[in-house]
Structure formats: structure tokens, C-alpha cells
Amino acid sequence: MERIIDCPLQKHTDYYSSLLLCFSHLRWNFVFQRPQHILTRAAKNHRIIFLEEQIREDCSAPSLHLNQAGRFITIATPVLPHGTGESEAMEIQRHLVDELLASESYDRLVTWYYTPMALRFSDHIEGDLCVYDCMDELSAFKNAPPELVRLEKVMFGRADVVFTGGQSLYEAKRAHHRAIYPFPSSIDVAHFHRARQSIADPADQAHVPHPRVGFFGVIDERLDIDLVAYSAEVMPDVQFMMIGPVVKIDPATLPQRANIHWLGGKQYAELPSYLANWDAGWMPFALNESTRYISPTKTPEFLAAGLPVVSTAIVDVVRTYGAQGLVSIADADDVVEKLRDILSRPRGHHWAKTDAFLAGTSWDRTWEGMAAHMATASALKNVIPLRRGA
Structure with a gap:
């Protein structure tokens, strides 16, 4: 599989041993909202790879397009040829993610999900911590995939900690996980x-x-x-x-x-x-x-x-x-x-x-609260970091 760098990735001497791989149904450059606010702050402690949903193009072979969105934030977009079947598309993306992780050096891997649909090609990844940031009830949105409800149940079983995008959503989901916390919309x-x-x-x-x-x-x-x-x-x-x-x-x-x-x-x-x-x-x-x-x-x-x-x-x-x-x-x-x-x-x-x-509301405080719950979840899981990647 080809890795295409659409713009030069920034070189830096600082090294964060923690890699956060985010699976998102939203594109980084669509609307600047919750994922961007949170992950730009998470980038102070983690290197971020933001994996967007696939796009289809007139091309002869699949590839992974990489762009830099910040010093420690890389946007990865799987590009598949038109006509690729759904089952084949999942296998291709599984392979692209494996190659991407194999090319990275890190001591600790955090997988961060905005959509359970990404489990179709990432359920084999064993990270040190799994986070599900449930920002919306996606199953209620127009054109929601029928499989979404089932995969969210799988997501609750995999996640070490769950966040919700509001109080009402927390109340609807809290019975599904032992470590779930509401983080409503915040503000810069x-x-x-x-x-x-x-x-x-x-x-x-x-x-x-x-x-x-x-x-x-x-x-x-x-x-x-x-x-x-x-x-x-x-x-x-x-x-x-x-x-x-x-x-x-x-x-x-x-x-x-x-x-x-x-x-x-x-x-x-x-x-x-x-x-x-x-x-x-x-x-x-x-x-x-x-x-x-x-x-x-x-x-x-x-x-x-x-x-x-x-x-x-x-x-x-x-x-x-x-x-x-x-x-x-x-x-x-x-x-x-x-x-x-x-x-x-x-x-x-x-x-x-x-x-x-x-006065008591900010995206900085939101991230600090999330990071504290992540640290607790890691301690309870008794994570032992292992050196991975290149």
C-alpha cells in the first residue's frame, strides 16, 4: 500500500512516547468542533494520528494520504479506488492501519473512537488504553448504518473509559459502562x-x-x-x-x-x-x-x-x-x-x-478532566508499556 504525503510532515526533536490513534467519522477540515478542540489539547502529551473515513477516487491502487494539521497531529485519509466492494474496503483499511502503526515508534498506544463503525477494520488492535468519546447519538442521525447499534455494544465492551458529549446522552448511556463520564460542549x-x-x-x-x-x-x-x-x-x-x-x-x-x-x-x-x-x-x-x-x-x-x-x-x-x-x-x-x-x-x-x-468552562478544563479519568483507567488496567513499531 502506498503512503502519500500531501504536504511535508514537520520534523521535530521532541518525542512523545504515547501515540493516540483516533478513528473519526468527521473530517478534520470539515467543521472545527469537539474532536479538534480536544485533540489539539491532547497533542500536548501525545502524538496524534487522526484517521478519517475512507474516500473514493479514480486511482489504480489504494493509498493512505497523510497531512500535517499541527506539530504533533497527522491526518491520515484512506483513499480507495471506485468500485471497491465493502468487504474488500474493510480489509484494505485494516492493512493500511497495520502498516501505519508498524511505521511508528511509540511506547504506549491509546485508541480513541468517535465512531464504533471503525471497529469493522480495527477490532484487532490491542492498545494500552481504549477511549470512546460518544459525542452524539449517531444511530439517530439521517442515513445511519444499521450496524451502528450492534457495534456500539461491542465498543462499550472494549472501551476502558467512555465520555459523552452531554448530560442527556450520559443518562441514556450510563448503564452500558462502568466508567462513563459526561463532558458537555465547552468553549474557547x-x-x-x-x-x-x-x-x-x-x-x-x-x-x-x-x-x-x-x-x-x-x-x-x-x-x-x-x-x-x-x-x-x-x-x-x-x-x-x-x-x-x-x-x-x-x-x-x-x-x-x-x-x-x-x-x-x-x-x-x-x-x-x-x-x-x-x-x-x-x-x-x-x-x-x-x-x-x-x-x-x-x-x-x-x-x-x-x-x-x-x-x-x-x-x-x-x-x-x-x-x-x-x-x-x-x-x-x-x-x-x-x-x-x-x-x-x-x-x-x-x-x-x-x-x-x-468562567468555569473551557476546552482546557475538559481535556484535563478527560486526561484524569484516562490516568485512572490506565492505573486500574495496570498497563505495562511495551516498545512497539519501527
Whole structure:
């Protein structure tokens, strides 16, 4: 199998004896979210290999494409020829992972899973510690593989420690593992605090009048498209700014009105400049199986940016933020009233309360908490490091 390095891997003299191999259903360069926040911090103590899902190309033979995402973070993408059968694809990926590990030098291997589906080609790997970071109820998402539920049961049997992406998800999963801990959505406060300052309006929204109500995130079956259309129709003077890639739904089904602006995906670094020029944030999530256990990362990000927020009744948002009076909870019957109310208030009126609430929340603390549970799990497992690899 060919290893293709798409950009030069950085050379360094520091050596981390611990290698963390992450299996992810999300691509590193798709949307900067939980996996990226956590693993960039884990890279302070581990070398990271982030193995993405396979892609198919017009090629004669399979290969593994490698890119550097940080000093100690390598993105590995299996590339398979079009027409490769599913069973063959699993065997190829199994071989690619084996070759990748054989080429690495490490004393300790941590396997980290975001998707149990990766067990189809990695269940033979015996790491020193196995972590399952269950960030979503993937089985409830559109087009979820039928095998996912069965493989998650296998995952619970293999994992030494399990984390969940929110409190509701923890409550749904806690009976399945002896060492499971909730780590809800967190926040890079400094990054989003920039939106409280005066920042030039990005070119693609500079022409849009105020007031502006904005959403950012993946636009998929979790978004209540009908609520977006209704809100724009009954509030023609309000501009609805919608940022994010469209996946799993037909873009042609998105409502089109003069006051709805579909701006597409943006880089994480660009978000503060958009939020700085909005008047309010909103989270018009549908209330369905795919949103039952979500803990939207954008909730604390909106708040850190200084925006008042209206959200539909997502359980973890209601419990954590609605109960504290930090987010206004609405549905189709009162969304106009709730949006009008927050738009009528001075933008900074809630900052002191918001900042006090967010003071104890950060991705740094999230990683520190996870690392502590990993250390405990390792001690209980009585890991004896063995030298492996090249």
C-alpha cells in the first residue's frame, strides 16, 4: 500500500512516547468542533494520528494520504479506488492501519473512537488504553448504518473509559459502562470574546441591513427548516444569517426569501467577525430523534461572543442555559415574541451574568478532566508499556 504525503510532515526533536490513534467519522477540515478542540489539547502529551473515513477516487491502487494539521497531529485519509466492494474496503483499511502503526515508534498506544463503525477494520488492535468519546447519538442521525447499534455494544465492551458529549446522552448511556463520564460542549472564551469588539463586517454580509439574527453550524436534518421559513416570513424586517455547510439534505429544499442569507461554510477563525456584526443568535433546531441528545457547542460560543440567544427546546440547552436565564427558549408559537424581545435589549446587558457562568468552562478544563479519568483507567488496567513499531 502506498503512503502519500500531501504536504511535508514537520520534523521535530521532541518525542512523545504515547501515540493516540483516533478513528473519526468527521473530517478534520470539515467543521472545527469537539474532536479538534480536544485533540489539539491532547497533542500536548501525545502524538496524534487522526484517521478519517475512507474516500473514493479514480486511482489504480489504494493509498493512505497523510497531512500535517499541527506539530504533533497527522491526518491520515484512506483513499480507495471506485468500485471497491465493502468487504474488500474493510480489509484494505485494516492493512493500511497495520502498516501505519508498524511505521511508528511509540511506547504506549491509546485508541480513541468517535465512531464504533471503525471497529469493522480495527477490532484487532490491542492498545494500552481504549477511549470512546460518544459525542452524539449517531444511530439517530439521517442515513445511519444499521450496524451502528450492534457495534456500539461491542465498543462499550472494549472501551476502558467512555465520555459523552452531554448530560442527556450520559443518562441514556450510563448503564452500558462502568466508567462513563459526561463532558458537555465547552468553549474557547478568548476566541469568541473577539466578537464583543468592533470588527470589520465580512464582505458577504456587509450589504445586509440590521437587525440580524444568525445561526452557524452544520445545516442538516437537525435544523427546523419550516421554523426558519416561518420566522423569516412573519419578520420581514429581520435578516436571518445562516452559516454552515449543507449536508444530508437537498440544498434546493432550503427556504429562499430576501431576508434569509445562506452564506455557506466558514473557517473557525472567521466566525468572530460574523458574530460581531449580528444582533442576536438563534438555534432553530428541530425537535426529533436526531436532536434528542445533542449539546450544541454553539450555545456557549454565542454567549461568549456577547450575543443574546433564542433556542428551541433542546433538552441540554433548556437544563443548562434556559434554567439560568442565559438562553431564551422558544417554539413556533412564540418565536417572534422571543426574538423581538432579545432584539429590543442592549447587546451587553447580560454579559456579567454570562461571564460568571462561563468562567468555569473551557476546552482546557475538559481535556484535563478527560486526561484524569484516562490516568485512572490506565492505573486500574495496570498497563505495562511495551516498545512497539519501527
